[in-house]
Amino acid sequence: MAGANHQDKNKYGIVFNIQRYSVHDGPGIRTIVFLKGCPLHCRWCANPESQSLQPELAYNDHKCIGIQECGYCLKACTTGAIREKDDKIVIDREGCNHCGQCAEICPSRALNMYGKTMSVDEVLNLVEQDSSFYSRSGGGITLSGGEPLVQSEFAAALLKEAKKRRMNTAIETCGYADWDRLERVCEYTDTVLYDIKCIDRAKHKEYTGVDNEIILENFKRLCERFPDKSILVRTPVIPGFNDSEGDIGAIVEFIKGYPNVKYELLAYHRLGEPKYTYIGKDYTLKGMAPMQEERMAALKRLASEKMKKESNS
Numbered sequence: 001m002a003g004a005n006h007q008d009k010n011k012y013g014i015v016f017n018i019q020r021y022s023v024h025d026g027p028g029i030r031t032i033v034f035l036k037g038c039p040l041h042c043r044w045c046a047n048p049e050s051q052s053l054q055p056e057l058a059y060n061d062h063k064c065i066g067i068q069e070c071g072y073c074l075k076a077c078t079t080g081a082i083r084e085k086d087d088k089i090v091i092d093r094e095g096c097n098h099c100g101q102c103a104e105i106c107p108s109r110a111l112n113m114y115g116k117t118m119s120v121d122e123v124l125n126l127v128e129q130d131s132s133f134y135s136r137s138g139g140g141i142t143l144s145g146g147e148p149l150v151q152s153e154f155a156a157a158l159l160k161e162a163k164k165r166r167m168n169t170a171i172e173t174c175g176y177a178d179w180d181r182l183e184r185v186c187e188y189t190d191t192v193l194y195d196i197k198c199i200d201r202a203k204h205k206e207y208t209g210v211d212n213e214i215i216l217e218n219f220k221r222l223c224e225r226f227p228d229k230s231i232l233v234r235t236p237v238i239p240g241f242n243d244s245e246g247d248i249g250a251i252v253e254f255i256k257g258y259p260n261v262k263y264e265l266l267a268y269h270r271l272g273e274p275k276y277t278y279i280g281k282d283y284t285l286k287g288m289a290p291m292q293e294e295r296m297a298a299l300k301r302l303a304s305e306k307m308k309k310e311s312n313s
């Protein structure tokens with residue numbers, strides 16, 4: 001048994017960010033641990049650097065000092081994947097082996113490697129630095145991503161160890177994974193933040209790259225298997241995708257009837273847009289206007305009334 005515990009603490013995963021003092025992703029003040037890898041490619045995704053399981057090199061040319069002044073990355077790269085262009089650099093992503101040497105040497109952090117291999121102990125020792133905030137606010141650790149269920153062994157080990165350290169635990173998931181992975185991770189999770197993005201199968205596939213059947217099936221199994229767990233269903237409201245009364249109404253219709261489930265709408269934002277350029281990807285929603293406040297308020301009212309109606313009936 002002692003051996004198993006030791007193994008858990010030494011499990012390794014790929015983490016791309018650890019964000020402290022969050023108040024949006026579970027109860028109280030929380031530290032969010034972002035894991036790499038996601039089977040979906042939501043067009044609006046605010047974390048495009050999360051989608052690949054591999055480490056990814058990001059380059060922000062506004063921060064680059066210039067080849068004349070610096071040029072350290074050119075010398076550090078042994079594969080020839082960095083080339084000069086107009087005193088700045090371009091990266092040949094096909095030729096890059098993700099070694100990270102250029103990012104390590106870059107003095108202005110114009111180059112940054114998303115994705116670092118960390119052990120359960122390393123992550124939790126960092127997270128635990130804020131334990132006084134958690135105990136006062138009822139907060140704790142939240143696993144996000146990417147999709148935390150892609151690295152489900154690591155996620156389960158992290159949360160199991162966090163529970164041993166008496167931390168409150170939460171995950172943010174899109175629910176697209178084998179049931180066994182979701183079940184295992186949820187055994188050590190106090191609050192599940194579960195995204196349901198759209199009920200319409202064809203639209204879901206068009207905008208996220210995958211069918212929603214597994215997601216909806218997993219949601220039902222989750223509620224039945226863990227009837228006492230706190231589950232918050234969330235929907236990012238994306239203009240032109242799921243911002244109609246019909247779309248939101250269909251989600252409420254699907255989740256209603258489960259007493260431990262709450263519902264929340266998240267307004268579409270474009271905070272992640274610059275990161276697409278940094279990692280050499282296209283943002284296909286370029287120029288999309290944010291959700292209008294009144295429209296968002298109307299949809300929230302509709303959702304809340306429909307949820308209330310159900311709990312009263």
Ligand SMILES: C[S@@+](CC[C@H](N)C(=O)[O-])C[C@H]1O[C@@H](n2cnc3c(N)ncnc32)[C@H](O)[C@@H]1O
Pocket residue numbers: 038044045046047144145146147148172173174194195234235236237266267268269270271272
């Ligand atoms: C980045 S995701 C990671 C967890 C998981 N992959 C998921 O989709 O639920 C965390 C939350 O951010 C939301 N989100 C992602 N991009 C967004 C955007 N552009 N505007 C609003 N919410 C967004 C997701 O819907 C989800 O609730």
Ligand code: SF4
Pocket residue numbers: 057076077078079080081082091095096097098099100101102103
């Ligand atoms: S990560 Fe390595 S291979 Fe890729 S550009 Fe940087 S130094 Fe070159």
Ligand code: SF4
Pocket residue numbers: 063064065066067070071072073074089105106107108109110111
């Ligand atoms: S090391 Fe960084 S700052 Fe220097 S040239 Fe390369 S990208 Fe620019």
Ligand code: SF4
Pocket residue numbers: 038039040041042045046047050051145146147174
């Ligand atoms: S499921 Fe979550 S992490 Fe994956 S692409 Fe969609 S919003 Fe991004």
